[in-house]
Amino acid sequence: MSGPEYRLVSVNTAPERAKRLIGRVIEDVKDQYTIVHVANAERIEDVKSTVEREKPNVLFTASMWTPEQAKEIVDIAKGVVPDLKTFSIPQGLQVEKGPDAVVEYIKENLPGLLDS
Structure with a gap:
């Protein structure tokens, strides 16, 4: 376990x-990254208060959001934490390809996100 701790x-x-x-x-990448899943916001309306409360340095939007909604979520979150690293899972990935595909997609893209 090395490097900074990421609050997600x-x-x-x-x-x-x-x-x-x-x-x-988190389990699969624990030898490379320390990631703590500190909270989940269920609604776009909850994003600002959740980010203000948890002060994360990483935010993921799930695949149920449209690209427009994901952008709105990211914009709200970055309004609170400007240097927040954000990652939007493509709309429909979970529905079309299942949870394993989502896990693989995140893992493929995580180094580029966290090491940037």
Whole structure:
């Protein structure tokens, strides 16, 4: 375990699923990154207060959001924490390809996000 600790907030209407999927990612990358899933916001309206409360340095938007909604979520979050690293899972990925595809997609993109 090395490097900084990343505080992650997810934005997902299914908090249990978010917790499960992100838990799998955290477990799989724990030799490279220390990631703590500090909170999940279930609604766009909850993003600002969640980010203000948790002060994350990483935010994921889930695949149920449209690109427009994901952009709105990111804009709200960056309004609170300007240098926040954000990652939007493509709309429909979970529905079309299942949770394993989401976990793999996050893991493929995580180094580029966190090491930037």
